[in-house]
Amino acid sequence: MNSDAPADAGLRQRLGRWKRRLFGGVDPNLGAARQHRSFDAMSGVLGWMLALAKPEVRRLPLSGRALEIGTGQFMAHAAGLYVCGFDRVLTVDRYRQVALPLVQASMEKPVLARRFLSPFVPHDQFMARWQRLAATGFVPERLAGIGLEYRAPVEAVALAADPERFDLIFSYTVLEHVPPADLPGLLAATSGLLAPGGVALHFVDLEDHLDPRGAPFAFLAPAAEWSDEQCGARGNRLRFAHWQRLLADSTGLQWKFPYAAVRHDASLPAVVGHALGPADENDLRTTAFVAVAQAAGGR
Numbered sequence: 001m002n003s004d005a006p007a008d009a010g011l012r013q014r015l016g017r018w019k020r021r022l023f024g025g026v027d028p029n030l031g032a033a034r035q036h037r038s039f040d041a042m043s044g045v046l047g048w049m050l051a052l053a054k055p056e057v058r059r060l061p062l063s064g065r066a067l068e069i070g071t072g073q074f075m076a077h078a079a080g081l082y083v084c085g086f087d088r089v090l091t092v093d094r095y096r097q098v099a100l101p102l103v104q105a106s107m108e109k110p111v112l113a114r115r116f117l118s119p120f121v122p123h124d125q126f127m128a129r130w131q132r133l134a135a136t137g138f139v140p141e142r143l144a145g146i147g148l149e150y151r152a153p154v155e156a157v158a159l160a161a162d163p164e165r166f167d168l169i170f171s172y173t174v175l176e177h178v179p180p181a182d183l184p185g186l187l188a189a190t191s192g193l194l195a196p197g198g199v200a201l202h203f204v205d206l207e208d209h210l211d212p213r214g215a216p217f218a219f220l221a222p223a224a225e226w227s228d229e230q231c232g233a234r235g236n237r238l239r240f241a242h243w244q245r246l247l248a249d250s251t252g253l254q255w256k257f258p259y260a261a262v263r264h265d266a267s268l269p270a271v272v273g274h275a276l277g278p279a280d281e282n283d284l285r286t287t288a289f290v291a292v293a294q295a296a297g298g299r
């Protein structure tokens with residue numbers, strides 16, 4: 001899976017230059033940084049996921065070490081985990097694509113985050129930790145100095161070689177981009193990184209990313225091949241029942257699913273033809289889920 005990474009990264013850089021030229025020097029991702037990928041918006045998502053996870057586990061860790069798989073471009077979730085109380089946050093991505101202007105735009109006006117995260121972090125602690133973050137200017141090297149490390153390019157599966165173990169392992173809209181053949185190894189390796197009593201918490205988006213609003217199931221129509229590139233761009237097409245089996249079989253953990261969204265406002269393709277095994281209509285129509293599991297041991 002790693003073999004295409006350098007060529008792919010070069011292609012992304014050229015695409016980025018082309019987009020900047022087309023949009024008159026303004027990176028179109030700045031819009032995302034200020035809207036649905038802003039620190040405020042992402043803190044809403046983080047608070048929602050933590051609230052879903054809390055009743056499902058013996059104790060929800062909010063200090064110690066956190067690992068985020070799949071940083072993306074903005075680092076807002078890693079920052080959110082830091083303000084919640086983790087003293088060490090490692091955020092990794094298979095591509096190095098965090099860009100300082102995007103991170104700074106995402107962090108520029110935090111207004112609501114302290115409300116969204118208030119069930120998990122007292123106000124004064126939020127403000128103190130936020131100020132510590134902001135004082136770094138969000139420059140990766142300076143963030144590392146206060147405990148928030150961005151490591152890329154790195155395949156999450158490669159972390160298994162490190163001795164470090166984590167109290168929380170988190171991902172948001174990442175696992176659906178992993179090709180099905182790579183998932184058992186990735187899930188086994190990353191759940192093996194949990195400290196005793198550590199919690200794994202993932203949000204997986206099952207819509208076709210090409211047109212998620214209008215045609216969320218379009219990619220389920222028969223296709224001879226579904227390449228790793230299509231998994232990256234549109235999602236790997238696995239349905240909820242497949243995920244439930246995969247998570248259980250690959251990790252040996254007992255997974256709970258406190259959120260599963262089922263959509264009835266869009267049609268399924270007349271023939272569902274991908275060769276991933278059986279799924280009933282409810283599985284096919286499930287368009288997102290949150291999965292949470294806790295490792296044995298700990299307090």
Ligand SMILES: C[S@@+](CC[C@H](N)C(=O)[O-])C[C@H]1O[C@@H](n2cnc3c(N)ncnc32)[C@H](O)[C@@H]1O
Pocket residue numbers: 037069070071072073074092093094095154155156157171172173174177178186
């Ligand atoms: C849709 S983006 C989401 C990024 C971020 N979580 C967010 O919500 O903005 C998925 C990210 O996961 C990364 N990714 C996919 N597979 C990975 C792997 N095996 N190891 C590390 N990162 C991976 C991709 O490079 C991409 O940046």
